[in-house]
Amino acid sequence: MQIRQEIFDTYWRFATLRQEVFFKKINNLLPPWTSDPIINTYKFCNAYRASDRVSQYLIKNIIYDNSRSQNEEEVLFRILLFKIFNKIETWNYLENALGSYITLSSFNFNLYSQILKEAMNSGYAIYTSAYMSCASKEFGYDKKHQNHLALIDKMVFQDCAVTRIIKSKSLKEVFHIIQEYPLLGKFMAYQLAIDINYSEIINFDENSFTIAGPGAERGIGKCFVNIGNKTNADIIHWMVENQEQEFQRLDLNFQTLWGRPLQAIDCQNLFCETDKYCRQAFPQIISNRKKIKSKFVPNSLLIDYFYPPKWGINDMIIESKNKNQTILKLENNQLPSSETPNFKEKQKDLGRGKTGNTNYQQLFLEDKIIVNLLSETDKLNSEIEEKFPPLDKLENKNGINTKKRKSPQISEESFSQLNLF
Secondary structure, three states: OEEOHHHHHHHHHHHHHHHHHHHHHHOOOOOOOOOOHHHHHEOOOOOOHHHOHHHHHHHHHHHOOOOOOOOHHHHHHHHHHHHHHOOHHHHHHHHHHHOOOOOOOOOOHHHHHHHHHHHHHOOOOOOOOOOOOOOOOOOOOOOHHHHHHHHHHHHHHHOOHHHHHHHOOOHHHHHHHHHOOOOOOHHHHHHHHHHHHHOOOOOOOHHHOOOOOHHHHHHHHHHEEEOOOOOHHHHHHHHHHHHHHHHHHOOOOOOOEOOEOOOHHHHHHHHHHHHHHHHHHOOOOOOOOOOOOOEOOOOOOOOOOOOOHHHOOHHHHHHHHHHHHHHHHHHOOOOOHHHOOOHHHHHHHHHOOOOOHHHHHHHHHHHHHHHHHHHHHHHHHHHHHHHOOOHHHOOOOOOOOHHHOOOOOOOHHHHHOOOOO
16 A cells, blocks of 8 residues: 555544544643644544444434333434434434334324424434435335335334344444445444444444544545555554554654544544544545535533443543542632643643543542542641641740740651552
8 A cells, every 4th residue: 555645644644633622622621722724624533433422422312212112122323323323313303293202102193203203304404414324215205214214113123133133243244244234334334333443232243343424534535646456445444553653753642532542433434534623724635525514603501521441431421520529629719720730731731631540540640649638638737736836826925935935847747648549
């Protein structure tokens, strides 16, 4: 394969900058979150697919919501119904119209079809603009949404596809099961396989299988002059395997997702985002897409980030939030800055995005030590003051010259009792 160096390097720089923006936003830093004018102006997905708003809603509210049934068939039904439209507002519209949670028992083709038809008649777009889903009349209905509802009915109720998916031996096999159905091309089938893999229905390595979507194919075409005898999937896997080396080569401090490196689905998506970025940064690289479709519009609805529990990173998110709260308290002068060595400089580093997973945990530990040390020191000083009052509080009795009295020293034994952790 032959690399187009400038664009190839842009792929890694974009990933780093976009992830810096992610961490600055969740740390409640004020915009602008980057000096890159293209990222500031246009809408780009996160470096990690699971961090995007729609994926977060799927994971937290559709899959793992404790108030919803965790029955495998119920979970698969919810995933399919949500992802067919891939729009949070459409899901909420359906549930509001139903007046209850969406469940297997509540599914009624005619009712759901009528609700969605009314939404469209009122001018509402029920499908996402992120990607186009197939609109053929495979099941004999005139409207796109009716054919998709018929597809879900076949997969879930008629074929009980969840049984085959549960018994599958690989992510690739899940992909092929989904791809068998009409209206679902290879890209959509791959996306659904990843979404199902977020749940407890299956648990496969995300790096075990990948498919390049149309956007990723364009991105690969820009990053590489040619890929030789490799497939697009080979290229994506190569990026996964060499990510650490490439970040180091370019001296980029990429912040992982609390220790989770980029997976194949993420590297696939990053090719798509790099293609978009290059339309502005390198317009001389010709492709069939010349402009970035959507501009960045801030969303006031904050995301309480939550990832599949089996990834084991949710506790780290809580630690990060606690650390950020400590920073804010210290910044608000709840502790004098002179008592927190190098804290201001470390906070500046946080603002600059210099807090990769290792550094982030290190800063958290250092700041925890500082806060605990100050707290324990205050307690010890109070105990000492009770036994040895300050000079200005001593009564000058019997002619004692308090000015000559030496200040008490903290003994080595007392200092050893400080619990720094």
